[in-house]
Amino acid sequence: MAATDDDISDVRSFLAEADLTLSGLDAASVRLWIERDDGGRIVGATGFELSGDARHALIRSVAVASDRRAQGRGSALARFALERATDAGAGTAWLFSRRSGPFWQSLGFARADIAELAAALADTHQVRLFRETGQLDREVAWSRPLATAS
Numbered sequence: 001m002a003a004t005d006d007d008i009s010d011v012r013s014f015l016a017e018a019d020l021t022l023s024g025l026d027a028a029s030v031r032l033w034i035e036r037d038d039g040g041r042i043v044g045a046t047g048f049e050l051s052g053d054a055r056h057a058l059i060r061s062v063a064v065a066s067d068r069r070a071q072g073r074g075s076a077l078a079r080f081a082l083e084r085a086t087d088a089g090a091g092t093a094w095l096f097s098r099r100s101g102p103f104w105q106s107l108g109f110a111r112a113d114i115a116e117l118a119a120a121l122a123d124t125h126q127v128r129l130f131r132e133t134g135q136l137d138r139e140v141a142w143s144r145p146l147a148t149a150s
Contacts (some may be wrong), residue, residue, distance in 0.1 A: 024125025
């Protein structure tokens with residue numbers, strides 16, 4: 001289900017536990033979806049932010065609760081974000097990941113040039129934050145075309 005303003009506090013806590021970037025979660029340009037269990041606890045999240053020209057999507061906030069991992073949920077959530085980004089008109093998906101390269105490669109991503117990502121997505125919250133904090137040069141960029149989203 002699409003995350004609402006009422007969900008943002010819970011989403012922040014969930015993504016903080018997963019050690020993911022929290023910048024801009026409440027921005028209108030960031031689209032987020034969450035899954036909750038029967039008790040209302042967030043057990044999965046996914047999202048993206050479009051570039052100003054809507055040609056590029058920064059996939060972000062893909063996380064699964066630790067007790068729900070290794071069941072295919074992460075892949076399903078990532079594919080959902082890729083499909084929604086394609087529906088929104090993006091032709092290329094990008095992301096930052098220093099720890100999960102093999103996961104993203106299994107979804108068709110390849111290592112990309114960090115400068116290309118930063119240029120394509122210069123106006124996104126995460127790129128701006130990483131530039132401001134000096135973190136951008138320490139990140140690993142990944143990309144894939146969306147025309148063949150799997």
